[in-house]
Amino acid sequence: MENIKNIIFDYGNVIFEINFKRTQDALLQLGIANSTEFYGHRNQNPIFDDFEMAGVSSEEFRAEIRNAANNQNLTNQQIDEAWNSLLIGVSANNHDVLLATKKKYRTFLLSNNNEIHYDWIIKHIKERYNINNYDDFFEKAYFSQIMKLRKPNVNIFEQVIKENNLNAAETLFIDDSPQHIEGAKKAGLHTLLMDVHPEKLEDFLKEKGIL
Template sequence: MEKIKNIIFDYGNVIFEINFKRTQDALLQLGIANPTEFYGHRNQNPIFDNFEMAGVTADEFRAEIRKAANNLDLTDEQIDEVWNSLLIGVSANNHDVLLEVKKKYRTFLLSNNNEIHYNWIIKHIQEKYGINNYDAFFEKAYFSQLMKLRKPNVNIFEQVIKENNLNPTETLFIDDSPQHIEGAKKAGLHTLLMDLHPEKLEDFLKQHKLL
């Protein structure tokens, strides 16, 4: 990709491994009878979208989970454990890979996230890698709950483009979700669908001649 000068990375299952099946199984154990319809890679209950845009607080999110499970006695800790079961960790040497990519391109992170997951992730990278946040790996890291926008809506891509004076024709977006790819295309971005396990990010980038 000779004309690419900027790369916007998704986080989950591009850099950091997540596992929807683990969360669906945990939601079932919690008492939610239709977990694959309730929460999944492509479709989910609106409560998750709202939480990712800070439309509801963490306490309001937990209250909705208690309603869905028909169990008002669930503790915050029980709910958070189930919700965070999605999160596995940074795959392979992806932090080193990101630093290599940053030498060649302006790089950005754009993640649909939420308060509970974000807090877990920051604690994880602090404890495991001794880093406080993602400032060293990207020019800027964007998280949906702080922007009050989420992918695949075109406005979230337009905000990143505008704030950083990016030329969409010189900018690549990498994500593992087809619906997010479609949103990025509407904003005029080049796109690649991450179709490998995140531990293969370096191979993926080399395959597309980005490293």
């Protein structure tokens, strides 16, 4: 792509495969009858937004799940396993793809995340790939629970732009969520909607003229 010098990547279903239905089914098994309305790709109970911005702790999050399931006997392990069932793993050779992209552009990660998912992901990449974190793959990795901001709010994009002295007109944002794309556009960023499986990330970037 012409004039693009910087790329901000989303994580879930761009680099790392996730499956919302798995968690919806798992929450249903915990006793949350309206699990598809309670948690989804585009709409969800406010507890999830709060958790992603560290507005509630992991313990407070688990307490809300117990309340929603009307079952105070659910264990932390049961709740965490249901919540983490969303997470599949890093697809194909995506770490190599990120390193190749980093050679051509300033690259950043911007993920709506939370403490329970983050801990699972770090454990996963350590055990499977012997990677401790994402410091080597991006100039900087941003996570919503640390920033206490989340996509699609424009202020999260503006903070990444300001902290790294980025020119928005030279910066591309890639995400699989249309609502996040709209937030990035409000911050003046170029955008691409990731509409293929994350295992196709390399093909997607080549097709768009990025690699």
